[in-house]
Amino acid sequence: MNWESLKYLLAFYRAGSLSGAADRLKVDATTVSRRLAALQQEIGTQLIEKSASGSLELTAAGLRTISHTESVETTLDRLSTELTGARLAEEGMVRISSVPVVNSKILMPELKRFSERHPGIEMHLASEVRNVSLTRRETDMAIRLGRPQDGGYNVTARRIAALTHAVYGPAGGARDDLPWIMYHENMSFLPQARWMSEHLKSGNDRTSNIRPSDLEGVIEAIAAGLGRSVIPQVIAETDHRLQKLEEPKPDLLREVWLMQHSDQSGLARMVAVSRWIEQIFSQRQG
Incomplete structure (x- = not known):
């Protein structure tokens, strides 16, 4: 052949x-x-x-x-x-797949320092909501917000963080009577979406007529003054347009998992990238 x-x-x-x-x-x-x-x-x-x-x-x-x-x-x-000798060299391409908000709000702000320390590593960040297949080698690493339900032969997965959540409104005008910005019905399975649905059953709070289909859309809606919503603190804490509300306090955690190929785990470039990702979440989770 x-x-x-x-x-x-x-x-x-x-x-x-x-x-x-x-x-x-x-x-x-x-x-x-x-x-x-x-x-x-x-x-x-x-x-x-x-x-x-x-x-x-x-x-x-x-x-x-x-x-x-x-x-x-x-x-x-x-x-x-x-x-x-590539196994020992910190050089080559590393493909990372994650949801858009993780790439833009968590990884991207730290990339300059990483690139300065590891100039030989070429990072490819794929922002996608679907779960790409590592077994098909569609990516080298995948960051999942939640315990992976799939994996496959020769794929390792480990939990690297647990994200706490809080209610956020627009900076300078955050009030507890703002309408709730809910998620699009296709995203109703998200933990924060389920929490808001349950919370609304116990009170007379209003809901916004805007329903974004992803977390980035929710953040932009809050920043535009359209209401309040539940966001992972690790993502919201660096956005000056948002203000944390003290009440109510969502009692929910969302796990962050890092998946990669077992047969690549010893490559220097993979070790450097995985350590970098773990360090970012370790320093910023809370």
Whole structure:
């Protein structure tokens, strides 16, 4: 088998489409399609087929091929790092996936100092609300606000912080009679959203007619004077536009988990980044 062609199959599997694979490999979709067709012809087995909905998906043989190909990829990665000395060098790319507010409010303000100490490490911060797959190697590290429900083979997860919450209103005009800024119904599962819903059942407080779909939207709504809401203190404490209200006091914690590949845990660049992330949350949680 041609290893370069197998890379195209891996990219298709991880992206879920020809166009997505093309974006990952920085080629056009026609090239991806051609390389995959050549791979199937070379081994004489159909690896990809059209589903009932018309989309392309891996066959059973394709899934088996992916399993073995990922093992080969891991072995080659280890060999490469050993031969080049990259295991001991703080250099190379590290991809981190997290929700937008963690990247913008927690990691980004600390990046300048990190870059000065580790100039050889190239940080790729992906802001996304979906849970990316480490087993598919869509990222190197993932920060999750809550205990991970998925993981997979060769993935480690550890809790690095527990975030306390408080009620915040706009600075200079924070009052306990402001309307509550609730979350969009798609985000009603969040701990702070559930707490506000329960709190409202016991009183006559008003709700705002604005319902953002993420925490950054809630923060901006508060800063604009539209109401008050519940926010993790580690995120709100550095925003001068917000003011903490003493009452009520939400009794809730939200765990922060760091996930990464076990086979990369010994790489110097991964060690440096994971320690940096843990240190940030350790210093700022409260």
